[in-house]
Amino acid sequence: MTEILILSRSDLRQLISFSDYVDVVADAFQLLAQGQCQSPVPTEIREDRGTFHIKPGSLPRGAGYVAVKINGNFPSNRASCGLPTIQGAVYLADSSNGRPLALLDSMEITVQRTGAATAIAARYLARPNATTAAICGCGEQAAIQLAALRHVRHLRRVFAWDVDRQAARDFAARMVEQTGIGVQDVDDLGEATYNSDTIVTCTSAREAFLGQEHVRPGTFIAAVGADNPAKSEIKPELMAKATVYVDVLEQACVMGDLHHAIAAGAMRADQVQGNLGQLVSGEIHGRRNDNEIIIFDSTGTGVQDVAAAARAYELARDRGIGLVCTLA
Numbered sequence: 001m002t003e004i005l006i007l008s009r010s011d012l013r014q015l016i017s018f019s020d021y022v023d024v025v026a027d028a029f030q031l032l033a034q035g036q037c038q039s040p041v042p043t044e045i046r047e048d049r050g051t052f053h054i055k056p057g058s059l060p061r062g063a064g065y066v067a068v069k070i071n072g073n074f075p076s077n078r079a080s081c082g083l084p085t086i087q088g089a090v091y092l093a094d095s096s097n098g099r100p101l102a103l104l105d106s107m108e109i110t111v112q113r114t115g116a117a118t119a120i121a122a123r124y125l126a127r128p129n130a131t132t133a134a135i136c137g138c139g140e141q142a143a144i145q146l147a148a149l150r151h152v153r154h155l156r157r158v159f160a161w162d163v164d165r166q167a168a169r170d171f172a173a174r175m176v177e178q179t180g181i182g183v184q185d186v187d188d189l190g191e192a193t194y195n196s197d198t199i200v201t202c203t204s205a206r207e208a209f210l211g212q213e214h215v216r217p218g219t220f221i222a223a224v225g226a227d228n229p230a231k232s233e234i235k236p237e238l239m240a241k242a243t244v245y246v247d248v249l250e251q252a253c254v255m256g257d258l259h260h261a262i263a264a265g266a267m268r269a270d271q272v273q274g275n276l277g278q279l280v281s282g283e284i285h286g287r288r289n290d291n292e293i294i295i296f297d298s299t300g301t302g303v304q305d306v307a308a309a310a311r312a313y314e315l316a317r318d319r320g321i322g323l324v325c326t327l328a
Helices: 009-015 018-033 106-125 142-152 165-179 189-193 236-241 249-255 257-263 276-281 302-319
Strands: 003-007 043-046 051-059 065-073 086-094 100-105 132-136 157-161 182-185 198-201 220-223 243-246 294-297 323-326
Touching: 003 009, 003 302, 009 100, 009 106, 009 302, 018 051, 018 106, 018 142, 018 276, 018 302, 051 302, 065 106, 065 302, 086 106, 086 302, 100 106, 100 302, 106 142, 106 220, 106 276, 106 294, 106 302, 132 142, 132 189, 142 165, 142 198, 157 165, 157 189, 165 182, 236 257, 243 249, 243 276, 249 257, 257 294
Parallel strands: 003 100, 132 157, 132 198, 157 182, 198 220, 220 294, 243 294
Antiparallel strands: 003 323, 043 051, 051 065, 065 086, 086 100
């Protein structure tokens, strides 16, 4: 008899803290850098109204795990049928025998593990005395990205910017209430970013908008939004000027802001300083001085998904949380 554990978004929220996500994602990136797990380049299936993104990964913890995340991205959903833009699931299996273990809501996994990568990168790459931040893009990712920066730096002031001004207003008001720190919505992108020590771009932009003129020396930028080849947030000339780190180089070369900088002739792949796993393991060092502009190109990887899914499965199994279904 084959049983599989179903974990909903509410199940995941009661199982794993953000600190847990940071810990397991950091461990997974270190294992990846050491060649102990796999995070293949994602693939996609395009349909008339949207795209399915497929991200696999493996993790050698215990008997071993393999996970495959499938997310459907359909931008017209809310207007046409009232469904979310992004929907999906993470399938988790035992890599020693192929046994299905769990099917997990992908939205909670995706949001939290993406924030975890930002927290890890900021720990090594943001200036230790960073106190101001700009959140560019006030949608699904914005709150966790702010939480990620606050996890590793003591923020005192935050700017919120979005092409949808009302989204920025709503986010700022919500974050003031939840965090108690000063969060101000602004109309002008440069006002938000040039006055900030740290910047997160977490938009769905398909045309790069953040340039050299928007960033002062010493800034750390987490570029989160370009998670498929069509998306772009950081202008190639800014990528070329900055010190660039990535989550996984092979992936960032085909679907991140690095991908666009290479296509524009502004950068080569061998100019990337290193990856997140190398930072965590101590193989390479992070920020070298207070004037360096550093970009972390965060494309979102399968190894993050499998690390988070495995941890959730283990906790749910031990605590008796979730719905057990029989497949055969």
